Amino acid sequence: xxxxxxxxxxxxxxxxxxxxxxxxxxxxxxxxxxxxxxxxxxxxxxxxxxxxxxxxxxxxxxxxxxxxxxxxxxxxxxxxxxxxxxxxxxxxxxxxxxxxxxxxxxxxxxxxxxxxxxxxxxxxxxxxxxxxxxxxxxxxxxxxxxxxxxxxxxxxxxxxxxxxxxxxxxxxxxxxxxxxxxxxxxxxxxxxxxxxxxxxxxxxxxxxxxxxxxxxxxxxxxxxxxxxxxxxxxxxxxxxxxxxxxxxxxxxxxxxxxxxxxxxxxxxxxxxxxxxxxxxxxxxxxxxxxxxxxxxxxxxxxxxxxxxxxxxxxxxxxxxxxxxxxxxxxxxxxxxxxxxxxxxxxxxxxxxxxxxxxxxxxxxxxxxxxxxxxxxxxxxxxx
Amino acid sequence: xxxxxxxxxxxxxxxxxxxxxxxxxxxxxxxxxxxxxxxxxxxxxxxxxxxxxxxxxxxxxxxxxxxxxxxxxxxxxxxxxxxxxxxxxxxxxxxxxxxxxxxxxxxxxxxxxxxxxxxxxxxxxxxxxxxxxxxxxxxxxxxxxxxxxxxxxxxxxxxxxxxxxxxxxxxxxxxxxxxxxxxxxxxxxxxxxxxxxxxxxxxxxxxxxxxxxxxxxxxxxxxxxxxxxxxxxxxxxxxxxxxxxxxxxxxxxxxxxxxxxxxxxxxxxxxxxxxxxxxxxxxxxxxxxxxxxxxxxxxxxxxxxxxxxxxxxxxxxxxxxxxxxxxxxxxxxxxxxxxxxxxxxxxxxxxxxxxxxxxxxxxxxxxxxxxxxxxxxxxxxxx
Numbered sequence: 046x047x048x049x050x051x052x053x054x055x056x057x058x059x060x061x062x063x064x065x066x067x068x069x070x071x072x073x074x075x076x077x078x079x080x081x082x083x084x085x086x087x088x089x090x091x092x093x094x095x096x097x098x099x100x101x102x103x104x105x106x107x108x109x110x111x112x113x114x115x116x117x118x119x120x121x122x123x124x125x126x127x128x129x130x131x132x133x134x135x136x137x138x139x140x141x142x143x144x145x146x147x148x149x150x151x152x153x154x155x156x157x158x159x160x161x162x163x164x165x166x167x168x169x170x171x172x173x174x175x176x177x178x179x180x181x182x183x184x185x186x187x188x189x190x191x192x193x194x195x196x197x198x199x200x201x202x203x204x205x206x207x208x209x210x211x212x213x214x215x216x217x218x219x220x221x222x223x224x225x226x227x228x229x230x231x232x233x234x235x236x237x238x239x240x241x242x243x244x245x246x247x248x249x250x251x252x253x254x255x256x257x258x259x260x261x262x263x264x265x266x267x268x269x270x271x272x273x274x275x276x277x278x279x280x281x282x283x284x285x286x287x288x289x290x291x292x293x294x295x296x297x298x299x300x301x302x303x304x305x306x307x308x309x310x311x312x313x314x315x316x317x318x319x320x321x322x323x324x325x326x327x328x329x330x331x332x333x334x335x336x337x338x339x340x341x342x343x344x345x346x347x348x349x350x351x352x353x354x355x356x357x358x359x360x361x362x363x364x365x366x367x368x369x370x371x372x373x374x375x376x377x378x379x380x381x382x383x384x385x386x387x388x389x390x391x392x393x394x395x396x397x398x399x400x401x402x403x404x405x406x407x408x409x410x411x412x413x414x415x416x417x418x419x420x421x422x423x424x425x426x427x428x
Numbered sequence: 429x430x431x432x433x434x435x436x437x438x439x440x441x442x443x444x445x446x447x448x449x450x451x452x453x454x455x456x457x458x459x460x461x462x463x464x465x466x467x468x469x470x471x472x473x474x475x476x477x478x479x480x481x482x483x484x485x486x487x488x489x490x491x492x493x494x495x496x497x498x499x500x501x502x503x504x505x506x507x508x509x510x511x512x513x514x515x516x517x518x519x520x521x522x523x524x525x526x527x528x529x530x531x532x533x534x535x536x537x538x539x540x541x542x543x544x545x546x547x548x549x550x551x552x553x554x555x556x557x558x559x560x561x562x563x564x565x566x567x568x569x570x571x572x573x574x575x576x577x578x579x580x581x582x583x584x585x586x587x588x589x590x591x592x593x594x595x596x597x598x599x600x601x602x603x604x605x606x607x608x609x610x611x612x613x614x615x616x617x618x619x620x621x622x623x624x625x626x627x628x629x630x631x632x633x634x635x636x637x638x639x640x641x642x643x644x645x646x647x648x649x650x651x652x653x654x655x656x657x658x659x660x661x662x663x664x665x666x667x668x669x670x671x672x673x674x675x676x677x678x679x680x681x682x683x684x685x686x687x688x689x690x691x692x693x694x695x696x697x698x699x700x701x702x703x704x705x706x707x708x709x710x711x712x713x714x715x716x717x718x719x720x721x722x723x724x725x726x727x728x729x730x731x732x733x734x735x736x737x738x739x740x741x742x743x744x745x746x747x748x749x750x751x752x753x754x755x756x757x758x759x760x761x762x763x764x765x766x767x768x769x770x771x772x773x774x775x776x777x778x779x780x781x782x783x784x785x786x787x788x789x790x791x792x793x794x795x796x797x798x799x800x801x802x803x804x805x806x807x808x809x810x811x
Contacts (some may be wrong), residue, residue: 091746122763155735334641334798335806338807339806339807348646355473
């Protein structure tokens with residue numbers, strides 16, 4: 046994330062995590078441009094940092110972003126909103142910028158945001174700003190981890206410009222963004238309108254196609270910060286493709302780190318009348334617990350796939366649909382095809398292909414199986 | 429189910445279940461009325477017996493119903509539809525009625541419906557009809573069990589008339605009916621139009637409020653058979669209330685027997701602007717895996733409740749909502765209230781109360797937690 050020119054970052058331990066690991070990160074844009082764009086959870090139950098950041102992003106200017114793990118500051122009342130506000134003010138003061146240009150993100154347990162939380166976040170913000178460096182991207186990436194088993198970063202080298210990024214997320218990955226914090230930086234020269242359009246386009250086919258457990262978080266935010274320090278105005282198509290590649294790379298890293306999963310499942314829907322239909326069909330399968338549990342049991346249960354897609358209003362005839370698992374067509378036109386014994390579901394990487402026979406549109410949804418470890422991790426860990 | 433006058437039933441073992449247990453049931457209406465009403469899965473992927481039964485019920489006349497476990501006869505091609513058709517014809521021939529007045533239901537693995545299946549179902553139908561008796565209700569109830577741990581029956585004694593019922597279902601319990609076969613009998617005197625109206629009204633607030641794992645089956649059917657043998661025309665309101673009580677009793681039995689569940693959860697939504705809003709809010713919580721797993725872990729995670737209801741479009745302000753677990757209000761107006769330690773989630777019976785503060789409508793959704801046993805049973809058992 047500090048690979049592009051013009052950015053400094055840091056990650057420090059402020060005592061929010063009981064493990065003593067890093068839990069506050071700051072990323073600062075040193076310019077010359079201070080363009081920003083951001084997308085937020087579509088959940089109506091929005092955390093205080095989301096409510097704040099939605100105001101900050103309105104003018105397309107972002108100087109810095111402060112992120113903390115170890116507490117979501119969501120449903121913490123007006124005291125919680127003041128904590129977010131004070132965090133932005135403290136950072137702004139130390140950086141010599143306006144508080145209205147400082148984004149704030151939080152992740153952790155809903156309902157966490159008392160006096161102790163506030164004191165630690167403010168102290169951590171000060172500490173992180175004191176440790177800002179042009180090589181601090183990795184530290185920042187580690188500081189936003191919650192149940193993540195690995196830090197997630199991605200870099201793309203363009204034609205004279207660079208994109209860097211970090212992400213956190215290991216569960217509650219659902220549409221309209223996941224429990225996911227993402228910060229993307231670039232030294233390309235972009236206007237605020239371009240940054241916003243590129244970020245929306247890239248997110249639509251990457252993060253918004255990730256549906257790990259169907260649950261949508263209160264704190265999700267994807268942010269793009271533009272320094273313009275390379276001095277290069279990129280080809281719009283090339284930049285959008287690169288940004289999409291970075292977002293897809295991070296989405297796949299999030300999929301691979303989903304809590305307790307034993308299979309990464311790509312649900313590819315083809316032959317759809319529209320892309321919306323393809324997404325709806327793929328998502329209905331991705332969210333079907335009986336399907337997800339069957340994959341955990343290495344059972345290529347195509348009946349559960351058909352039962353799932355039958356709940357959608359997409360255009361197709363259920364008795365025309367083909368379903369393949371890992372390249373073996375098990376169901377063709379509403380009847381069994383190849384024997385299910387031909388499918389080997391022992392590899393982690395799993396592919397389900399659904400041909401709706403209703404058109405030429407397609408989409409891929411990324412999901413995971415539902416496992417004992419998922420149940421264990423999410424019943425033992427309050428989040 | 430044979431408690432009301434005018435009905436005979438039987439349950440026999442036809443070899444469809446590998447365990448050798450009973451797997452074919454027949455219920456016959458000896459009249460004088462042969463009124464019937466039925467509701468079917470709203471899944472577009474409908475099994476052959478559903479496609480057949482939808483035609484049978486059109487004229488409101490039902491002489492008999494044949495049900496089998498051990499195979500869903502769904503996505504089994506035209507051969508499978510012919511099997512259903514032949515089943516009705518065989519029963520009709522032996523009973524001396526028209527095949528167009530014989531309903532057929534199947535439950536079990538999707539894709540099962542080959543020559544062996546057909547031969548066993550036809551032989552089982554003959555055998556069951558040979559064993560029909562006015563005390564065969566219990567045998568029939570046992571013959572439709574799949575992963576059910578107990579047979580489910582209910583009886584209501586009205587003012588000169590009786591309602592009897594059996595149900596099977598232990599998973600895939602979702603709206604628009606669950607993987608659920610239900611047969612209800614009554615000796616009250618009802619017209620076909622009344623029977624249909626009463627059944628829809630009763631189902632709407634019972635089976636349609638049960639959402640165990642969000643998955644909707646291809647084979648669900650709820651059938652009401654009316655013999656009129658009591659000669660008594662019931663008070664419409666009293667009959668509807670009694671039918672609703674029977675359906676709710678069965679729904680609660682289904683909830684209590686949901687695969688692998690360790691908590692029965694009643695999600696009571698009050699203060700809603702409309703009943704539809706209350707149902708949508710309750711269902712969003714019932715389907716949230718993180719919520720369901722938290723309950724399994726005895727964690728009264730009110731944050732996950734708010735995150736779930738935030739995904740709906742119901743009328744409410746997320747920062748006005750109250751959430752209580754087992755009578756303890758943990759969240760009030762968007763901030764923590766009582767400490768979560770005050771909630772004891774060790775009992776199986778769990779109550780979540782959500783006050784939307786947006787009106788006077790209410791609804792209760794019945795669901796279960798998501799457990800290790802659910803994952804185990806549904807990954808090991810192909811259904």
